[in-house]
Amino acid sequence: MSIPVAPSRRPLRGTPRSSRRLRAAITAALLAGPALALTLPSTGAAAATGVPAAPGAAVPFTEYNAATSPFAHTNGTVLGPDYRYGSLAAEATGRQAVQLVGQGQYVSFRLTRAANAVDFHYAIPDSLHGGGITAPLSLYVDGRATTALSLTSQFSWLYGTYPFRNTPGTGVPDGQVPHDFYNDVRYRFATTLPAGTVVRLQVDPGDNAPWYAINTADFEQVAAPTAKPDGYADVTQAPYNVDNTGATDVTGALQHAIDTASAAGQGLYLPPGTYTVSSPLNVNAIAIAGAGEWYTLLTGRNVEFNGQQNPPSSHVDISGLAMFGNVDVRDDSNSEDTGFNGGFSDSTISDVWIQNEKVGAWIVGPSSKLTMRNLRIQDTTADGINLNAADGPVTGALLRDNFLRNTQDDGLALWSENYGDTDDTLTHNTVDSPGLANNIGVYGSGAGDVISDNLLQDTVTRGGGIGIGQRFDSVRMSGPLDITGNVLARTGQWDPGWDYGVGAIWFDPQQGDMDSAVNITGNALLDSPYSAFMFQNSNAYTGSAVTTPPTAGHSVRNVSINDNLVAGVGSYVFQDQAPGSVSVSGTVATGVGKSGIFSCGAGFAINRGPGDFGWSSSTCGMPGTSPLWTYPSTTTFENATVGTATPVQRIAVMNTGTASATLGTITASAGFTVTPDPTYPCATSLHPTSPTDSANWCMVDVSYTAGAAGITQGTLTVPSSEGRPATVQLVGDTDPIGGTGGVAPPSNLALDATMTASSSLEYFPATNANDDNDGSYWESEDGQPFPQTLTADLGSVQPESSVVLTLPSNWGSRVQTLSVLGSTDGTDFTTLVPSADYTFDPATQNKVTITLPPGTNDRYLQLSVTGNTGWTAAQLSEFEIFG
Template sequence: MANRTVPLVTLAAVLTAAVTAVIWQPSPAQAAGPSPFDFPGRGATVPFTEFEAEKAAHNGTSTGTARTYGTLSSEASGREAITLDAVGEYVEFTLTKPANAVTFRYSVPDGRNASLDLRTGSTLIKTVPVTAKYSWFYGYYPFTNNPADGRPHHFYDETRALFGTTYPAGTKIRIQVGSVAQSPSFTIDLADFENVPAPIGKPAGAIDVVADYGADPTGATDSTAKFQAAVNTGGVVYIPPGNYTLYSHVIADRVTIAGAGPWYSVLGGRHPTQRDQAAGIYGKYTNEGGPSQNVVVKDLAIIGDIQERVDEHQVNAFGGAMSNSTIDNVWMQHTKVGAWMDGPMDRFTIRNSRILDQTADGVNFHIGVTNSTVTNTFVRNTGDDGLAMWAENTPNVGNAFTFNTVVAPILANNIVSYGGRDITISDNVMAETVTNGGGLHVGNRYPGVTGPTAVAGTWTMARNTLLRTGNADYNWNFGIGALWFWADQGAITGATINITETDILDSSYAGIQWIGNQTTGLNLTNVNIVGAGTFALQAQAPATARFTNVKARGIAQNPPTYSCVGSGLAITDGGGNEGWQTATPYCGPWPAPQYGTTPTTPPSSPPPSSPSPSPSTSTPPPPAGNLAAAKTATATGQADVYGPGNVTDGNASTYWESTNNAFPQSVTVDLGQSRAVGRLVLKLPPAAAWATRTQTLSVSGSVDGSTFSTVKSSAVYTFNPSTANTVNIDAVNTSARYVRLTFTANSGWPAGQLSEFEVYTS
């Protein structure tokens, strides 16, 4: 049967005997389980250590572990939280690393403004305000703030506090109720502890928005005009520590806006009467002569005051169009969308950032966004899709979402692309889908996604972990898969979609789903479905796929596949498959999801990323993968915005370019610790515009970052579009923490150029 396309019912008949029987009796939802940070090498590398409240010491009451929409547990990380409803009740966390700050996720009843105490022992560290004004939405999309509309949801918010001192590992810190006068109860979901560095000083030669333009760091007055005047000068604009009020967004073009750090330089505010105007940094719209070019925004926070969802309001942290631009180390919270980018625009990057508590999406690449990426970014508690691309009327091409962690989107998907060509979604962790979406979604959906904007080209969806994603949709009365395909406005037939090294863990409904029109071109390799509330596969539309080493275990329903499309579900057996096959797929009324069937180990062997104990934080990737992925890169020089961070962002469309006419130039990657280095893979952008060129370079290594030894002498390497502009350097055979490339010539440009610098053990 191998390598032969057959209907599922025919293929599975031979393998039915291998299907393990499951227990049909109802059982409670599986509590907690792995954390989104328990998967080395996947997801964002974050500066905090996360602790789940239900795993900490406490004298409160569990919310339970139900995943039913409209319950506190359904929106909680780990699907469980702790409610405190009496003075003196607490959740107590024991630090595993030094910390001087905390961000905690909480819920209080609607309409309440109260406070909680941070304590260590009998010592009060700080009293922290908490509020319901950014939570509690009602009714159906687009939702209201009126309890009379019923269907309450979006219960949680987050707040942060600096302690004023650094506490060592082993310190016990409590979130404790000091009074119930303003709120009868407080529900604590989790706490993120970190050691925030000192403020960043003003760069040499920078404009100071306070000293030079009179912006108000106390926030008492509107500083929009003063910010705009400073930004209009171009160059580097420095924002000193302070809380700045902006009544409208600032338009940025050909400028660097740099803060003292996201805990110190904070932009916020909203126009007191014109509620469709609020703090944000925008590029120009293309009909205004845009897009903006060469914008860098870094080391600051935009914490808004958006308490409702009105889709036509431009009250996002970032918006407009920005080409050749970068958002780096920015905290986005309490805006409508973290970054809603309306193209056409090209080569835009968000990296090393946090996007929290939005009323709509975390990020949306909308209309003709090309060669752009979101990488190493943490997203939680969005009101709609966590990370999205929407090719409305103009194709999105060559974009990538890599090494991100997306937790608890309250509506829709963790990560999705609606249409698009040559898209990469890799090395991400997605957790806790709530309703109306799944963990990872590909769709020909929404206005303008048809014909030239539909799903096309080659898609790479690799090394993703989907944890407690998928859901029982309250609109449709059936479930959505953790990984799902909706060919809504037309069949998905114009693409090759490669899904590899993917773990679907403890899905709240099905593992994989097809719906709408036909989907073809799917290749699934080394995919684990470990626990599903209903089925391993849910086919509500014809689909053609090749499965190789796709294994399922802990599937609540027997048979483990739902299909009413008969031979329309045709899967080519590439070998190594188990646990999802059946001679007679189920076709009948939708069963209620049953939890608690997730096994502690997957079929045959552990998934590529096995969970580790909580509390946890992200850890370096395993030796088998790209050791340089999302690691720090530095260079002797750079041209414009083409910085060295682009060589480790997982997106071959972004690149580093050294200072022109200044050979020799070098780029260095810090692997975090000494590793065995066997080979390198170097890439330039694969677009046809990057014609064949040769670059002369050498390779050196170091264990301390100061003394480097040559491990590959200078040689000429050819980057050719016919081989994806990729060069392999084998037999490096060294042990190093720092790996350096030194460029001395380039036939195509008077500078060193590199889009990806990958390091492997073998």
């Protein structure tokens, strides 16, 4: 049964208060500069000046966009605006960033308010092998060199198909696009900088990344550390004596302190310092307070607070700390690496900074009356906050004033997997640049849920600003769902799986009809690159060239869209692809790109009321011409040798229009050489876009030959009949840059091997041992007699020097007894390394390296396992072989 919402929460008539606040916010943004180029206000400054609060989180910082702020200045290159997946600008807040290439280039920020701390959102290149680089960048205050920030790409750059990996490569448009470029670095100044101070980032000698991209600078005034609350126990004092220097693993000591304090009904205080942990901390009926997000830091592996399930943890209060993980890839085979995970009821999580985790918070039902506020969640490899009603309903949750940026899945999500998300409120949050999926996603249920006064910006791929769907096996939507007073700026994207644009607010009845009440009232949709409102067909259209609607499909009904503003839309105000209907009134559109309505006979009715303006035209068909899509937009050639060509790198070229595109001669600047890609060569034309036609895209190979030491900048130019030539930035560098210097390590020969086993447990096949994923694993049939063997066929006789064996890093210690054998024909095996005990220790990531005898040359390498202290079978997640 749907749960009614109080009328005060559903302002459907007249001029709602949210609409008045919205207009004030938009007016303020327009007065500050072009609304489509600037980030809308998301700071706490409005309250101090008496201006009505703008949508978005009341964050403690003032944000300056390096490319668009009137208080920023640069002699570098301004990138963008760009909306295409795989570009540095498309993933940036505001779709623009500043790039610094070479000594002397800088970007500076003149402070409008006093500050003593800053967080920079930045990108630097990956290393050639995908492990990331580390490089300094000099920071100046009023012209005085202050420090060299240490920047890293270890937690950035993903490749291949979902759920992605770290191995560099450029592949097909439907999923194999290099992405996830940005990370954050924070710094506290020794003193407070007054308004008017100029803070500059500058490339100096020794700042040796080939390039730096700076997106935003968030300056704030950090208060002194919070003192220990009365009645709380200091964990660094007796009887706990927890180390806060970061030198030792304190997981056990912290867990003991939490358990003891919880049993005694006492709170815990974590004073300033670094606390190194390696596994989740279980919490229930406990208050934990840190000294503040800038002072109390939990870091290491599996940095997580874990709540109970069935029944959930309750009366948990955690605040005033930071959680920095070391997650550099998405691994959905485990539930760890999540800031807050599990069930929480009658609990509050506030003022916590979460960065470089898999997920910020994954709340699994049952859960009721959970408040999450003033969280800063950045640079995750999956969701920001997901209310996942998997094991029970999630009810009465309040998510307020949270700031989320660069999550690699939904920023905020209501996923009614098996039960309902009901009476949950998402209000005054800011969600920037989700790298995959939606700024806010709603999957099923929706009974009494409210999404209000949020600031949603810059969707990257596979989603929109707000996505509402009957998807992911969710329970049927029951409504009402109220969406009021939100600002959606530059949301929606061109989807490389469907080959057409996705709307800022979109409905997807993928797994069933959607007929529960959804009220969309008083929102502003600004500069949507494609459509404003989209209704997707479950029998999906198959490319932007297709105008014949699919037959039938699940429908969308009972949607009301009232008093909304659409200002700037690339294609359509309404993209009608599903059967169903919607009621619309008071919706005004300006700056419409192609037509008011896309309709090709899908059986969708728009029932219009009074007050609509600017979107009466209708058409069938996506844009005929469209700029070519090229990626990656910045291609870097690192550690080049003067006079010697580097290995080639692929660059993809795709036609996104509904008509064929003629290609001209593809050229590159001096020092860079273009050759046809042997697998996907470019011809003289590209077919109209369609996900089932590989002839609408092609690839070229580019190499770099340095004429002299240093950095060379160039351009790949792709002329076409689609208008202005498409370009890709090329950067060549002879410098041995940070980290491993961009030099690839020995290649893992097993990645291309055929893997077989003497036996395999169902769902744990031998192929899991060479899928480049430490989270999956091979396991022989449980209880079967030893020995059990795992054999890699490399395809040809090759020299081998070592093997590396791994188990999932979150597993407990165990000893496996094994030997290594080799063969040239797969029949006659000789022992290369005799049987021995090997300890898989989580302290060393459960990794074992075995050196092979000199001169080993075999086609087949075999592991023979004769014992395992951890299980009644042989187990391995990766069997790596190096030459």
